[in-house]
Amino acid sequence: MPEILSTNVLHPQVAALLETMGNLRFAPAYDPETLLREGRDAEVIIVRAPLPPALFEQAPRLRAAIRHGAGLDMIPMAAATQAGVLVANTPGANSRTVAEYVFFAAMTLLRRFRTIDRELHANGWNAARHHADFTRDLDGLTLGIVGFGNIGRQVHAIARHGYGLDVLIHSRSRRDIPDDAGFVGLDELASRSDIVVLCCPLTDETRGMIDARVLGLMKPDALLINISRGPVIDDEAMLAALREQRIGGAALDVFARQPLPADHPYLGFDNVMVTPHMSGITEGSMRRMGMAAAEEARRVLRGELPLNFCNPEALDAYRRRFPA
Structure with a gap:
């Protein structure tokens, strides 16, 4: 039976499906040393934690690293490609889930939920209700989206067609930008938006992109929501802006x-x-992402190529290791 390793737990339905394909194991921890040890005999790895580059040199049977999600920063792509290991991901499987979080986060901040909840528990009804006078509506705001992949598209759809917000978009490409959104540079987006949502991948270009200069362009009551990757924000600059009350607040899911x-x-x-x-x-997104990853594992174990093949330049080395 093929050895299948998952770096983390999976949805029960996904685990049951993978168990029909091979011997499924879960790593007991996801530090580099544990993953190196647990991954040496694996033919497929389902990735929910960062893989150490050395794993690809020490796992001679490894056919594929399959990302349980879209972002590939957890997989050292150069090491995988050099070793002739296929990399796949599951783009779009949780895009709506992430987009819904954006509006949950925005309204939590706009309605000062943390303060009101704390005051209600500590000081009672009237003390909490007083803070409602200073909360804000979502209606009438401008939302800026940085990065327009699957998640950015879902955020736009909800913002524009669900809440009727004005939407600005900053992206590497103008391709597929909707007519009902403005395509602008990052500086203009930062200065005009009431809510800035970071949906971009982590690259050399985006690392530290939200720095003191960009934060300085934002409105003093604007909100920043980061659901991309932590290093897109310069933390010291962000902390300074918060301490000096130069932005209205932030919702941070990645660090x-x-x-x-x-x-x-x-x-x-x-x-x-x-x-x-x-x-x-x-629960739903875990099932969708997991099932998509399991189907990619099935393809690879059958000798097929993954549907969402992320490093086609590895194919020649892969074919040398596993002749058809």
Whole structure:
């Protein structure tokens, strides 16, 4: 039976499906040393945690690393390609889930939920209700989307057609930008938006993109929502903007260091909503992402290529290792 390793737990239906294909194992931890040890005999790895590059040199039977999700930053692509290991992902499987989180986060901040909830429990009804006078409506705001992939498209659809918001988009390409949204540069988006949503991948170009200069362009009551990757934001610049009350608040689901330390300054602000990289996780999205990953595993184990093949330049080396 083929050895299938998952770095983390999977939806029960997904696990049951994978068990029909091979011997499914779950890594007991997801630190690099454990993954190196657990992955040496694997033919397929389902990826929900960062893989160490050395794994690809030490796993001679490994055919594919399949991302349980869309972002490929957890897979060292150069090492996988050089080793002749196929990489696949499951784009779009949780896009709606993440987009719904954006509006949950925006309204949590606009309605000052954290402050009101704390006041209600600590000081009672009237003390909590007083804060409602300073909350804001979503209606009439302008929402800026940075990055227009599957998630950005879903955020636009909900913003424009669900809430009637004005939408600005900043993206590497103008391809498929809707007519009912404005295509603008990052500076203009930052200065005009009431809510800025980061949906872009982590690349050399986007690392540290939201820095002191860009934050300085934002409205003093604007909100920043990050569901992309933590290093897109310059944390020191963000903390300074929050301390000096130069932006209205933030919802942060991803961080340069994860898990976020318990004493991190982000946790000390009432106008910062912190969540543990969960914007794309619901029971339904876990099932969809997992099933898509399992189907890719089935294709690879049958000798086929994955549907969402992310490193086709690895194919020659892969064919040398596993002749058809």
